[in-house]
Amino acid sequence: MRRAATALAVLAAFSSQAEEAMETLTVTADLRQMSLERLPSSATVLDAQQLEDGAAEHFEQALERIPNLNWSGGSSRPRYFQIRGVGEQEEYQGAPNSSVGFIVDDIDLSGIGMAASLYDLQQVEVLRGPQGTRYGANALAGLIYLKSQDPTEAFEAGTELTLGQDNQRTLGAFASGAATGEGDLLYRVAVQQHQQDGFRHNAYLDRDDTNARDETTVRAKLRWLPSDYFQADLTFLHANLDNGYDVWTLDNNGFTTQTDEPGVDSQRTNGASLVLDWQVSDAVVAKSITSWANTHARHAYDGDWANGDYWAGLECKEYDDDWNEIGSGPCQYDYFWDKRSQRDTLSQEVRFASAEAGRLFAGTTDWLVGLYYNKLEEHNDLESYYNGYPDQFLISDYQAKSLAAFAQLDSQLGRWDLSAGVRVERRDAEYQDDSGEAFDPAETMWGGHLSAAYALHANHNAYLRLARGYKAGGFNMGLPPVLGEEQEFSSETLYNYELGLKSRWLDGALRSDLALFYMDRQDQQVEASLQDPNNPQRFFLYTNNAGASENYGLEWELAWQATQGLELYSSLGLLKARYKSYQLTEADGSVTDLSGRELAHAPSYQYTLGGTYRSAQGWFANLNLNGKDGFYYSDSHDAQSEDYQVLNAKLGYEAQSWGLYLWGRNLTDEQYGVRGFYFGNEPDQDWAEKLYVRHGDPRQLGITFNYHFM
Template structure:
């Protein structure tokens, strides 16, 4: 585990001017803003000192500098001031967090390059980074794409966390805490307007309903025009259109018992998610079957070859309808010397997508829709005890998930010319209207016992062992039925050349993969207080990520039959080492945390694709071994209440140690299959010989920048403005990352160049909870890509998603 990236709350916010009691875990003290320090009970009377940040990432209340693990702490004030209002934007504040998304469903959250295979949408595997909101586990990254609502604090824990959390997490955890109901009346409201028709509204109100019942209600709405103009539809796409609602009811019948019932609902309905043309790269297809020749044969010319013109001509309907919600019942009961906590929860996720899977303005794929319905049920019990020298957490966790998907993939009028070589079949347009109807479901059951002890065996010396016993079972079903444009079924056994050609694009398939296994995880941490404000620690963790099933169809053999052996994938076996030191000095005005880590994974779960249009999403397979190692440094300083600054840096070296049968990059794909004794052609040789797979041992893992930084500062001066005492403040924040590979197998065509994004804000905040500030994000208007994607069929097409351009606006908030 890496050392705590203790990102102090340098950005003052009136929303943190009062402390909210948490009736379920413990009082959450967010990293306080400058204006709020005097009112924070966890802060020393000397306002120049850095405030102590209280965290609950280890399921108990403690200060971040006391925790012998890697934890980044982000306050609501910092998140709000930098405009990072959802999980996808957090990577701008946490250097070792990576988030990639081509749409909400196809989203991945990784820590130090580990967590989920890059570029996969299968439901049949576990995510290695657990997402928790008020102790409730969110099983899919797609179900956490909501806007933060009434946020109190975010903790990003790095490294395996399975001995502390309900669901096993091998790469890390994101622990999100919202503000809880209070027994005093309070409220807050915030309005933001900006360019691109950006409008955001947030409000929350809390107070008592009786002497032992309190309630809290929060609402948010975000709208913004898209950043890409679609000349085909005449609309701006990739917009934001989100609403959210959260309600909580707290019943406290005694000082030792509190019961909270909560519910939330989020509705997202943007016209999203489209891409722009970036470039083409030579593959090993014959030249007449590569992008330039195919486009010319249909008199097609892309609307712009400059991706930062931000225009596209994709012609299929787009939609990223996403409804997320659920309910939870949390009970906290002080029993004798410890505390018993129960968390019962139900979550749902309703996904209604429409995509353009050929990424062009041609009607090649005319329809790509795979709506899903997700229901999840969890039950967690924990008992926490903290004595003078010994403390422990023990728990039990149960999980059940059901996902149903109904897919429709349909070929359009341009498909035959794009995908076929037989002149007669092209003339007859035999692929027009060819449709694949996919029905699939997943049943996922998990149960675990876990626990962790911390024992101070000598003054300042603590040993912390943890264990976890886990059981996982997955049952899947996948059926693809294929029909031609006249509604006739396309079946195996049909020898008609037309049917054979149609099966080359969409082939019927039926599979029912299953997986089940037990595993045992453990970890051991030793920590020692070298001085009052200096903590050194070392950790070893042995962890597992559950095996999985391929839920989007299986690869097929030469006869077109599914290869059943590929239906399941092995569990990942994780070995993790870390050492670190956490220190405060200059009378706690400065904090410096350093750490070094090394993680190896056997049977790493990786993405495999074969370039065929009908299996664009690919499937999962096991790479023999990967290794990630690195160093992290985090520094913050507050020499006075008038100035704060921070800088976080991460060096991450992530590579495949051994992956001998990996998918080939596009420059080595699309040609004639290599036969016995033949040698593959050089990369990008039209009409060349292509290997069936590639040995990418020693190459980098996708999505990981070797260097990443976040840094910033804020200064303020006292003023009397609008008849109110307060501060005028100026803040600057930036993040930088080096280049990274945007393809599971590194390709010369899909490297994303490194970039730096800078944000500036200038405002006034009063001591009475009023705050007004103007902001500019991506102030230098840096042109950059969030992700590059290889188009289907090995034509050499590369498309991408440009990051946001410069945006600016005004925010006004008040709390009372």
């Protein structure tokens, strides 16, 4: 991987200058909306053309190109992410507390990131490292930001149809233009409907759709421009993912299931954001961001991963009331788990910043101040059934309110760009459920950053960044006596030290972004679980604090516009994430020392090698290879995934107003794990612990046709 990237740079140094340099990418999630090449931080931006060239339809198919970004496959679409080894792997209880921010058009969907269709998207942005000044507690590890296309003054419209294996049928359409003759009111509407079977055959029910994806996404934007000094952007999002969930098997065969009660993984989100920009005076500009989202979600699964006929054909031990073995007989095992939730999120941000006449210190320094308020409410209704009888029933309500103030100074002193920011946040949370448990933690936290960038040359910018991130503490519900001291856990603090070099050669045709980082995590929050020895279908899920851990590595992205029609690109993420000190309590009360062990879902390397070719005659080709090292599935056990590589390709022909493409994902049909559990789930084996793996999507071929109306 390193040799390939180095060879690419050497070839670029001796090549002729590309006829067209790559366009400048702007990081819209940053407070200053700086260009990627000037941003003093490690970030990846994938624009609309890059997403389309790679045949990506959902964020799931684009994230493999982003260095040091991983995801946990315990849902029908990626919902839980890890940046540099930091982030959640699951959330089965009712107190969300995200480490990775996930925002779509300023609508906060952190922890519920399944609503991530890429149709009519302008760009995907991933900011790595704590965003303590900009986003606070929900961006300890970093931020994922999806921005859809803006309205246009001139009318345009388009449609796209995709047919593929796995009975895939995807249809999308958009329209954009001016709603009034004066051009002061612009609109854009995009709709996409996606269906496929989900790559599973349920042999017991003789069905191919028990893991189906049925997803509808609607985005609508209005832009009002009443004057040169004011702009209002109203965005509406509707996402309805009515997906099945049937991915687990007892024999880990991958794609043939045996369940008699297939699960559900659905999410229906309605959200809106209103962004107001206005110039208050020659010295001050202002921005207001109002965001609202309502989400109804259901996550349910067949927990025995089989059916009554299967279990009845096996022999199980039988016990009396005192757990003395009295013989054996046909197994009886039937378990179904079902959680329905409703989440409402409301946020308001107001900030004021300097215009040209308002700069400080002889015009060298820009300033910015702001206030932020967020209210999250979640209602959860959990029920489960074991062998035909009610097992667990719990109704809970959770509420968290956050109020933050933040400020930032940015100075330009010759070749130096200096930046300093701070954020102070007050968070109050309340939880109660019908079992009688109640918690109301409250705390004040702070974060921020210091950065210094130096222009080594007109096309080479080096930077040094120090950032402090934070994440709120919390509580654990329904713990057994062995975990009695784990009922509450402390807030986490993360210090990120980063050194980077961003270079542009050949009038921007060759781009290199390199970052080295070291992350010092103090009081790291760790997700853990214990299987109930008396009720093996149940688990105690809890969070506790490790003494400390460290994550360090690098991110390197290289792109070369070799000729007008040929672009080559690569990315590399290296990561070492390990505990400095962590003691894990086991079910029998013993303690396991995990000090020095690697963190879960933190692969030591990730890479991409790819290229896109467009001829003057309209022919198109893209080929990309993505690879990832194996990683621990959990902090509660030592089971690991295997390393893997996925090869994708797209070929086609592009005319002025239409395009026709053949594409293939995972062309070598690599079988790889995206989530693993290690526990006892087979009563005929006396509940012996075993690894169960959920696999990623197999090979898929398809065809796409799009048409653009001008």
